[in-house]
Amino acid sequence: MNNINNIGLDKNKAKHLAEKLNELLANYSIFYQNTRGYHWNIKGEKFFELHLKFEELYNELLLKIDAIAERILTLGHTPKHNYADYRLTSKINESTQVSDGISAVGDILVSFQTTIVLQRELLILAGDANDEGTSALMSDYIREQEKLVWMYSSFLNR
DSSP states (O other), rough: TBOOOSSOOOOHHHHHHHHHHHHHHHHHHHHHHHHHHHHHHHHHHHHHHHHEEEEHHHHHHHHHHHHHHHHHTTTTOOOOOOOOHHHHHHHSSOOOOOOOOHHHHHHHHHHHHHHHHHHHHHHHHHHHTHHHHHHHHHHHHHHHHHHHHHHHHHTTOO
16 A cells, blocks of 8 residues: 555556646646737737637636646646746747737647647556546547547638
């Protein structure tokens, strides 16, 4: 029982999961801030439509950021919380000021691809650790985001 954490998971596996969740947290945090920037700076023909969609998206990303941080805490570890760490860890780059809707949606699709790949990795790790909580969270996120990828891709006529 010495190598089992408070929720009954192997401590080493929980640590590895928390590290990977911190990587996901970093990506979500940069994705969130990029999307806020798109919302603030969007211009052009589709302004009203995209302004609202970007607000919807960043509100949803904020909820996921909180849930991921709380999952890291549940596993017995500490979520990283500063942008210096996020910039070092994130595979999603900070965007420059983007006011073109097509470019912003393209960036969003790349960000979704990045997070979905990480979430699939976490799903495998969680399965190996018998961590149903992390598995369920990742499954929900993947399912939601696959639909959003379809919708944003349709907007770009891809």
